[in-house]
Amino acid sequence: MIVQAVKWVGGVDGYLELVDQRRLPAEFVKLKCRDTEVLFDAIKTLAVRGAPAIGVSAAYGLVLALQKSGVNDRLEKAIESLAEAREYLASSRPTAVNLFWALDRMRRKAEELVAAQPDMTLQALHEALLGEANAIHEEDVDMCRRIGRHGERFITEGAGILTHCNAGALATAGQGTALSPMFEAHEKGKKFSVYADETRPLLQGARLTAWELKQAGIDVAVICDNMAGWLMKQGKINAVITGADRIAANGDAANKIGTYSLSILAREHGVPFYIAAPSSTFDLSIKSGAEIPIEQRAAEEVTTFAGTQTTPAGVNVHNPAFDVTEARDIAAIITENGVIENPDTENIAGCLGPRGT
Secondary structure, three states, X not given: OOOOOEEEEOOOOOEEEEEOOOOOOOOOOEEEEOOHHHHHHHHHOOOOOOHHHHHHHHHHHHHHHHOOOOOOOOHHHHHHHXXXXXXXXXXXXOOOHXXXXXXXXHHHHHHHHHHHOOOOOHHHHHHHHHHHHHHHHHHHHHHHHHHHHHHHHHOOOOOEEEEOOOOEHHHOOOOEXXXXXXXXXXXXXXXXXXEEEOOOOOXXXXXXXXXXXXXXXXXXXXXXXXXXXXXXXXXXXXXXXXXXXXXXXXXXXXXXXOHHHHHHHHHHHOOOEEEEOOHHHEEOOXXXXXXXXXXXXXXXHHHEEOOEEOOOOOOOOOOEOEEEEOHHHOOEEEEOOEEEEOOOHHHHHHHHOOOOO
């Protein structure tokens, strides 16, 4: 079963439906977003997460924002409202570049439409923007499948694959990025095992990745984050595949905290380390990972576990949500456009073309 994490229900007056990932795996609950405030909270609190899923959700967020415009509002006022909603939603999380990519694409579409048709109705603008958001959604579904088809060759018969955090269907509008090659390999009948890091402090691997893979009938075992090196030494892990939230022009990639450590362990043990991510995750406006903003999250995520306090009261906490893996430790980046072997500025530009976000 491939779960649908992001779904628009109805027409221009409809709403955004999300799988509430805060409740998994104990409960499968859907969250209805009827305004940008609910969506902002959903992104901020990780009810929806994963760079592609956040981007698709944000695109629909601007459709929700336009619902607040009155039928007699001028188009200029509607564009101003969209700009305000763009800034508001963009402030929800700073690292995942797909968020800004989708918001800016929607804003440009609105501006282009109004410039080309200054007498268009607000209803026509609203319908066009819903169409653009639907296009972003459909492109994401197609992107996921193409990443899977390009990446399944890296999963060999009988292999042990390690993944970190969750980059499956729950993180996208389709079947995922890092998990997509696994779904494709499984569909082809390959036999392999997946080790899912629990991914402290919020356990996206234990709660979400393990749930997805188990639903799909793929052999999966959850391990503590600090077990990976020992399994590599024992020869149980033959490849590491993770997603990414932002990739710099030189191939440095930001992903969930703990990914950098895995890349060092993989290098030490001769295990190939792969990133699976769409072209929209590349930020060619920054030269290296040193320029990627790293989100700092609340101390409570570390000081409590399942509602129980696990650290001394008042202790200092450092809780970065992401770290950056250097391009030199990435064997290849798997995109919907193909595989970028030995990623660097030249190879990435050759695959994606000279563009920014």
